[in-house]
Each structure stands twice: as structure tokens, then as C-alpha cells.
Amino acid sequence: MFALILPAVLVVAALLVGPMVLLARISLNQYSATQLMIEATTAQNYLNAVADPYYRGVMLTTLVMAFICTALTLALGFPAAYRLARMESRWKSLVTVLTLIPLLVGNVVRAAGWLGLLGNDGLINATLRGLGLTSEPLRLVYTPGAVAVGTIAVVLPYMILTLSSVIESIPRAVEEAAANLGASAFTVFRRVVWPLALPGTVAGCVLVFILCMNTYATAVLLGGSQFKMMAPAVYDQFSKGMNWPFGAALAFILLAATLVLTVLGTALLGRRYAR
């Protein structure tokens, strides 16, 4: 048994844990404008990040964005996942593949696509101008809304696939039994499907929340320079600011926030119906 998991353990240790430890060490170093960084053991970078209103704002934006996107993705994904799970025809595998196809296109390419659609000279604005409905282009891109739309489009397939596999495991007969006993479609959903799908719903939301918290390309390309989320902020420190210790500290704050919220969410929601 151990021999089977050993290669995976080694890869994870070498490529994930190693760099993380290194990053953790860097986050405790001191910034130097001339020497890249100075070896030290200080919490100053963390304190600076927490104290700075700008980074508090970035963190808040990231959290609000991730929560809203997760909630909307769930609202959009659940009906689709239910439909997919209850499909019996030969179209089911085709629809599953169609759900997966967006994952074949990278985030950057997709964000570029959204630019082509939403940009000042994009398809929507060009059409509106062509029809004479507007003279000035509508500001669609470089808004939080654009980032939300772009992000949801990225994470929706993950949500649908996670949910549909859970819904598929709920026997159809259990729903029919509820209907037979007098429950309307909505009551069947509320009393049977939702509680039974809850563990999978929590799993799907956690997965999507993590992806949203770490949105990079979509946030940069569709959010513009005024809109800042955590992952781009971390990158800025490493590439533009050359302040590695501060960037590393931001990275760990993002990691910690994501971790705490997912663990809390799983524990709270998961316990509600677990008996």
C-alpha cells in the first residue's frame, strides 16, 4: 500500500511543501531595497499587511468577490446539475462533455474572450452603437461585475460536476416517495433533495470558494488597474515591488483566510444534517 502512494507523496513534498516552507521562511525576513532581503525572524511583514488600509481593502474585495461568486455559482449550478444528474437519455454523456469543454480553454484566453465581448470596442458596445442606441460605450469591462461574470464562468463546471455526482447518488425513488406522500416539487426539493445533497453542496462550494479566492488572470484582465484582489497583489510584490518578504506574508494571509473559512464552513454546514 505504502509503495503505491509513495511517488505521489514525494512529488507533493518536493513541489508543494518544500516551496511553501521556503515561502514561510521568506515571509519572516526583512525587506531591503538594495539586497532583495535581509535574513531575520520578524512578524513585521504580517503586521504591516494587516495594518495597511489598502491591503485590508484588497482582502475585503477578495472575500466579498469569492462569497458572491460562490453563491451565484451555486444558484446557477444546482438546477443544471440536477437536470444533468436526472438525465437518462443517451445525451447525458454528451452534456457532461459539453460541461467540461470550458475547462479546455485557459483562464487567460477566456478572459480575453470576455474582453472581446464586453470591451469598449467589444461586440456588445459595437452592436449598441451600430443600432444607434448609444453614442458613448457602456462601461462593461474593468468593473467588479465583469470579474464576477468571468470568474463564475470559470468555476461553474466544477460546481455542476461536483453537485451532479452527489445528486445522482440520491435515488429517484426517494423523491417519488415524497411526491407520493403529498409533497409538491418545491417541497421535495426542500425536504429531500437539498438535505441529502448538502454534503456534496458543501464540497462544491468549498472547491469553488478556494478557486474564487485565488482568482488571478480573470481579476487582472477584467478588473483593470483600479480593481485589486489578493492573488494579483501577491504577484505585484514579487515582480514589481521586489518585496519578497511582504509578498510572501500576503500569500500566507490569503492561504490562512481561505483555510479558516473553508474549515469553518464545512464544519458548520456539514453538521446541520449529519446525525
Place this chain on the structure above:
Amino acid sequence: MGTLLLDGVSKRYGEAVAVDRVDLDIRQGELVALLGPSGCGKTTTLRMVAGFIEPTAGRVVIGGRDVTRLPPYARDTGMVFQSYALFPHMSVADNVGFGLEMRKVARAERDRRVAEALRLVRLDALADRLPRQLSGGQQQRVALARALVVSPAVFLLDEPLSNLDAKLRAEVGLEIRELQKRLGLTTLMVTHDQDEALAMADRLVVMEHGRVLQVGTAEDLYERPANTFVAGFVGRCNLLPGAREGADVFRLTSGAAVPCAPDAAAPGGLLAIRPERIEVAPDPAGAGRLRAMTYLGGRTEYHLDLAGEAIVAVSPTPLPDDPRRRLNAGDPVRITWIPDAARVIPTADAASVTPTPEKSPAR
């Protein structure tokens, strides 16, 4: 309480006909079983009564009310699912109380009726358990209680015994039957198991390829099968090809003349005779030959050959000093039956509908 009427109910999926013009009239308090092999349309018929499948033609009438276009939740049927379909996240009591809750029955009244229903199925001690903590038999009794507690107009049973082990099956079948009689429940049951159907139902409906082949009591189907399919499906049956030669003589295709019941309506075709109606005796001058004998404890099966026709006979195992106990494969035997035990069935009727004259079921 109620009655159930199916009036020309059909279900088509494109070209395929799953259920073909089924007519059925179930009286108050009667238990009717739909019996047939898998794919015969019996489950589709049941699901059309429950409202899970919409008929392409015909009417479903429950208690005088046309429910054909009503959703399942507005039909007042109580269904016991083959898989039981208990709500895994609810306690036994909550499962049973669900239907009452949907009917907005007040808490106190609900608790009282749930307790009563659980007592009825002897599960009152397990009210707080979750379904997964129960045995299969107990889960089934919860499913029964859950369907019974709402006093449905029509009680629906989908293969109620198929998930139980053989030992429990007969016992639970009788228990359900007793409960159904005591509460006077109008019941439609689906099964592929003829023993189950014969033991539990007032009347049976034999289906094949979406059509009703015969409706009647257990005795009707067993003693007077309308066609070869019913003869072969309900109980075991020897079917011997040939033609009627006299009032009570049948000439087998292979040449031998055998006795048959006089019936002017059936000139020729197949002679249907039940294995347990055949007498076998050692006889050096007998026309038959024993091919094999299977000792099954209480009964013995004889695999016989009569002028080239394979015949199976079954009888209670003879006493040790009986000459039949000393028969060996290849021995000549005399094969006899009384004429009334053998009925002639026309061959070309396998798919035709021949209703048996309706008889009142024994109460």
C-alpha cells in the same frame, strides 16, 4: 377509501408500446396483482396509477375522480417502493409522519397516528432509529407504515417482497395480506413472482408485451388458463402439441392418443397438463419411459418421455416400500391422468385476450 378504474390506459414511447389499452376495475378492499415477466408493462401501469408516468391514452380513475392529468402529490395513493425509498436523513417516526405533515395534520394528532401505524407494523420500539440502522424487513415495515398512515384511497405495492430473503418472504406476504384485509385497503400490487401473486391477491392480471392476457382468481388462472403463456407462467405446465380426436381424446403430434377434458370451444392446439396431475407407475407394458427421477425430499420429480414428448410429473415422494421408489432411468412406465386435468388450448392465441368469466373472489 376508494376504488381504482383503468380505462384503456396506454403508454407509448415513440413507436414502442409499453402498455397497450389496459382495462381494470378494482373494487373497494380488493387486492389485485399485476403479474408478468420483466418488461411486460406491469410496473409502467403501476407508475401511471401513482402519477409518475403520464399515459398517452386512457383514463385513471381513483374513487370516482379522474386523476389522469393530476401530479403524484394530488392523487391520494400510498405506494410502497421496491427499494422502500425511505428518507435516509429522517428517523423512522419522521418518515412515517411525512405524509401527515404534508396533509397539515396537527402535531399531536400526527404523533398519535404515527405511533398507531408503527404499532400496527410492530416497530413502535424503533421510532427514533434511522433507516440505515434497521434490517431489510424492518425497513419494509416502515415503508408500509408510511404509506398506510395517510389512509390512501389506493394502496400501491411495487414488488413488495423482492428485496427480502426467501425465509421472510412468505411470512411478510401473509402479514401484508392480513393488514390489507383488516384495513380494507384497495390495493394494486406488481410482481413477477407467481407464488407471491397467488398467495396474496384476490384477482390476478397476467400481462405480456404491455397487454392483459387474462384476469381472474388464482384458481381461474391455474385451472383454466386462457392461453399457453398463462399456462406456462402461472405454475409449471406440460404443453403437448396435437389435435382433438374425440370428445375426450387428444392425438399428440407424435402419434399417441391421450385423454383430455371435453371442451367444444377448443378443437386443437396444445394440451396443457400440470405436472402434479400426472400419475406415474412402473409398468413393463407402459407407453412411457422414465428418463430421470429427482428426489426433492417431500416430493419427487419424474422426467418422462411419452412417444418422443418430454413430460414432467411431480408427486409427493412415495413411501419407502412403494415400487416407484425402485424406478431407474430407462424403465418403462405407465403415464396417466384424469381427462379433466388436461385442457386443450388453441395455439394461435398466445397474444390474444381471452377474459375469464369474472368470479367473485373468496372472502
